[in-house]
Amino acid sequence: MKILTDAFNDLARKGVEKARARPFLKTVPHFLYQKREIGLASLPDVAEAHARGAGIRADVLDRLPELLEEFEKNAMANGAKVFWARTAEEANEYIVNLARERGAEFVIKGKSMVTEEIGLNDLLSENGIKPWECDLGEFIIQLMDSTPYHIIVPALNVTVEEIRDLFMAKAGMKEPTLDPVELGYAARLFLREKFHRAEFGVTGVNMAVAETGTIINLENEGNIRFAKSSPRTQVSVMTLEKVVPTMKDAMHIMRLLSRNCSGQKISAYVSMDSGPRKEGEIDGPDELVIVIIDNGRSRIYQDPQARGALRCIRCSACLNVCPVYRQIGGHAYGWIYSGPMGQVLMPPLLGLDRTQDIYRASTLCGACKSVCPAGIDHPGLFLYYRSLDVSADQEFRGKKRPWREALFFKLWALAVKNPWMWNSGISLTRPFINKNSHDGVMRRMTGAFGGWFKTRDLPPVARKTFHEKWKETKKKH
Amino acid sequence: MQSARDEILGRLKAARKTKPRDMPDVQQSRDPVQGKEEMIRAFTGMLRLETGIVHRVENSSRAKEKLTEIAKEEGLKRVMVSTDDVVAPLDLPAWGNSIGVQVMRSGDFAGRDDYKDAVFDIADAGITGADFAVAESGTLGLILDRDQPRLISLAPILHIAIVPVDRIFSVYEQVMERVFKKDTYPGQFVFITGPSMTGDIQGHLFKGIHGPRKVIVILVG
Ligand code: SF4
Numbered sequence: 134m135k136i137l138t139d140a141f142n143d144l145a146r147k148g149v150e151k152a153r154a155r156p157f158l159k160t161v162p163h164f165l166y167q168k169r170e171i172g173l174a175s176l177p178d179v180a181e182a183h184a185r186g187a188g189i190r191a192d193v194l195d196r197l198p199e200l201l202e203e204f205e206k207n208a209m210a211n212g213a214k215v216f217w218a219r220t221a222e223e224a225n226e227y228i229v230n231l232a233r234e235r236g237a238e239f240v241i242k243g244k245s246m247v248t249e250e251i252g253l254n255d256l257l258s259e260n261g262i263k264p265w266e267c268d269l270g271e272f273i274i275q276l277m278d279s280t281p282y283h284i285i286v287p288a289l290n291v292t293v294e295e296i297r298d299l300f301m302a303k304a305g306m307k308e309p310t311l312d313p314v315e316l317g318y319a320a321r322l323f324l325r326e327k328f329h330r331a332e333f334g335v336t337g338v339n340m341a342v343a344e345t346g347t348i349i350n351l352e353n354e355g356n357i358r359f360a361k362s363s364p365r366t367q368v369s370v371m372t373l374e375k376v377v378p379t380m381k382d383a384m385h386i387m388r389l390l391s392r393n394c395s396g397q398k399i400s401a402y403v404s405m406d407s408g409p410r411k412e413g414e415i416d417g418p419d420e421l422v423i424v425i426i427d428n429g430r431s432r433i434y435q436d437p438q439a440r441g442a443l444r445c446i447r448c449s450a451c452l453n454v455c456p457v458y459r460q461i462g463g464h465a466y467g468w469i470y471s472g473p474m475g476q477v478l479m480p481p482l483l484g485l486d487r488t489q490d491i492y493r494a495s496t497l498c499g500a501c502k503s504v505c506p507a508g509i510d511h512p513g514l515f516l517y518y519r520s521l522d523v524s525a526d527q528e529f530r531g532k533k534r535p536w537r538e539a540l541f542f543k544l545w546a547l548a549v550k551n552p553w554m555w556n557s558g559i560s561l562t563r564p565f566i567n568k569n570s571h572d573g574v575m576r577r578m579t580g581a582f583g584g585w586f587k588t589r590d591l592p593p594v595a596r597k598t599f600h601e602k603w604k605e606t607k608k609k610h
Numbered sequence: 611m612q613s614a615r616d617e618i619l620g621r622l623k624a625a626r627k628t629k630p631r632d633m634p635d636v637q638q639s640r641d642p643v644q645g646k647e648e649m650i651r652a653f654t655g656m657l658r659l660e661t662g663i664v665h666r667v668e669n670s671s672r673a674k675e676k677l678t679e680i681a682k683e684e685g686l687k688r689v690m691v692s693t694d695d696v697v698a699p700l701d702l703p704a705w706g707n708s709i710g711v712q713v714m715r716s717g718d719f720a721g722r723d724d725y726k727d728a729v730f731d732i733a734d735a736g737i738t739g740a741d742f743a744v745a746e747s748g749t750l751g752l753i754l755d756r757d758q759p760r761l762i763s764l765a766p767i768l769h770i771a772i773v774p775v776d777r778i779f780s781v782y783e784q785v786m787e788r789v790f791k792k793d794t795y796p797g798q799f800v801f802i803t804g805p806s807m808t809g810d811i812q813g814h815l816f817k818g819i820h821g822p823r824k825v826i827v828i829l830v831g
Contacts, residue, residue: 160813161812161813164813165813191628194628195627195628197622198619198622198623201619201622202619205615211795217613217614217615217618218614219614219617219618223614267820268810269808269810269811269819270808270810273810273811286809286810286813287810288810288811289812289813291811291812292812293811293812296811313811313812313814313816314814314816316811317808317811317816317818317819318818320819321818321819321820324820325730325820328730328765328820329726329727329730329731345790345795347790347795353806353807353808353809354806354807354808354810354819354820354821355764355806355819355820355821356820358760358764358800358821359764359765359820359821361760361798362760362761362764362798363726363761373618373622380786380790381783381786384782384783384786387782395809397803398656398746398747398803399746399747399749399801399803400803401660401802401803401804401805401806401807402800402801402802402803402806402821403800403801404798404799404800404801405798405799405800406797406798407795407796407797407798407799408795408797409797410797410798411755411756411797413756414754414755414756414759414797415716415719415722415725415756415759416716416722416725416726416759416760416761417754417760417797417798425618427614427618431618431621431622431625432621434621434622434625435621435624435625435626437625437626437628440625440628
């Protein structure tokens with residue numbers, strides 16, 4: 134999949150135009166946010182519960198290598214196979230080879246962000262193995278050849294008309310309909326055949342419990358349960374930060390994840406695998422393979438501050454609350470992760486140079502931080518990435534700013550710290566600045582500051598500074 | 611060459627440690643319910659919120675009468691049943707015979723493929739017991755094993771679960787303690803709360819996208 138994180142401005146503009154034409158884009162995040170509030174109200178103390186969630190995730194990062202070793206040991210004792218992959222390529226190659234060895238003609242996939250991240254579907258297809266996305270939203274965007282608009286509701290932006298046409302053309306639907314329920318049943322019929330015949334299932338992982346070697350998936354549809362019940366081979370793919378210490382911790386995160394995601398107390402299905410099926414069981418996989426992927430995380434982990442991005446449990450609360458996401462939608466962020474969680478993860482993952490606007494597209498209002506059950510300080514990280522970028526950080530490929538901008542801020546810093554310089558600077562530059570004022574507002578500016586005014590207005594600089602006025606008033610009295 | 615595993619773990623171990631933060635231990639749910647009747651009430655209320663249907667009967671012969679009623683209402687012709695410790699003693703094949711419903715069990719099939727064909731394409735409903743129920747959210751807990759195959763509670767469009775009331779617990783943790791106490795854990799354990807559902811078409815919620823459209827629970831006791 135092409136990564137377009139450097140085209141943020143263009144994509145955001147397109148996103149805003151599309152969102153105008155499709156009012157439900159504006160309502161669903163609000164709606165989810167309200168459901169979240171109601172769901173959280175069933176906790177005795179939300180702040181405390183979130184503090185514990187944040188504590189668990191911090192604890193995970195503190196002890197990450199040890200927890201991973203513990204998880205691996207216990208998962209293997211349960212009979213699972215564990216494969217480690219440094220990169221997306223290593224993971225893809227391994228999974229594709231395994232599917233080939235097992236003679237899989239097609240693969241059923243439960244919803245998983247990480248397999249989107251590594252682009253597994255492309256590689257499977259290239260090798261003649263058809264991947265079927267089985268989460269309804271993922272299925273729709275797969276048929277459309279598109280990318281997720283929202284990490285939890287991937288096809289949020291797709292209209293019923295589009296889905297009707299897609300299903301008629303590609304999912305064997307016989308009668309055209311605009312009824313979402315009918316459309317859903319058409320998908321049920323089509324995918325059921327895949328669930329039935331599948332011999333190779335791929336899923337993501339929400340949590341990997343170190344204490345027991347168990348992997349846990351939360352879902353509402355059941356596609357993940359099918360992928361873990363019907364095929365002979367189950368491959369569950371996780372990035373290395375998914376581990377949690379104990380089952381008790383997992384239950385707490387489960388409560389927080391369900392509520393923050395959709396306002397549910399618990400998602401419809403929570404399935405927990407400790408190894409493959411046992412002797413004498415008629416369904417379930419003969420083999421369970423857990424693929425642990427690094428793909429840049431251990432590098433992020435080297436930086437104690439950027440490490441915070443790895444706390445995320447993918448609940449999507451920060452997307453739904455973000456005033457920027459609500460305007461521009463998920464495609465503006467240029468890759469599979471969107472909203473504030475994408476803005477904290479993608480810059481260190483892809484490089485600060487390729488994500489220049491991603492960590493700047495924030496007013497630092499802190500709405501994301503205020504809802505996050507994992508205790509991520511998004512605004513703090515945005516500022517941190519900006520500072521790394523300005524100082525041309527090597528590790529995360531900071532770009533440095535143009536010399537004129539750097540010079541301007543040097544002078545600015547000098548001026549604001551020195552009243553004399555500030556006052557004389559204002560009187561000197563006032564006539565030039567105010568040239569841009571029309572009818573008492575500056576809407577546009579020529580020259581270097583033009584960009585700032587593209588989306589903002591300012592009143593002109595006052596004829597007299599506050600200090601000048603103050604002196605005059607004092608004289609009068 | 612160093613293995614991927616050792617390289618990744620090595621890199622993580624070489625990184626600077628952060629200081630552990632304190633982690634408040636919190637009360638898990640608002641006023642956890644206690645007492646049998648209160649838990650039954652909470653479980654029922656919660657599951658109904660998720661559109662689950664809950665009946666309560668006094669004993670297992672009444673449970674079978676309830677099943678007969680449901681079979682009539684839903685027009686069931688063929689059902690797949692588990693053989694777990696709740697369902698097996700009910701002798702559902704005999705029950706089916708008496709009312710003209712074909713009762714299938716996983717053991718009736720020559721192999722996995724035949725069983726899959728039946729559970730996907732033939733069964734109108736899956737009937738199972740449950741090892742646990744959780745009042746906190748109206749949730750069923752099933753240990754999946756040779757007597758509780760995974761697809762019976764998943765593939766048919768209707769799932770009927772029979773649950774002795776003494777299996778209801780207040781919060782998840784009490785259940786997890788019991789499931790994960792032995793050395794060998796179940797291959798799969800699942801929490802089920804209501805039917806299979808989705809909101810993926812423009813946020814429109816509907817039930818039965820891949821799994822059951824309806825979940826009926828018969829509480830016994
Ligand atoms: S950053 Fe926090 S709020 Fe956003 S998805 Fe991740 S856990 Fe949820």
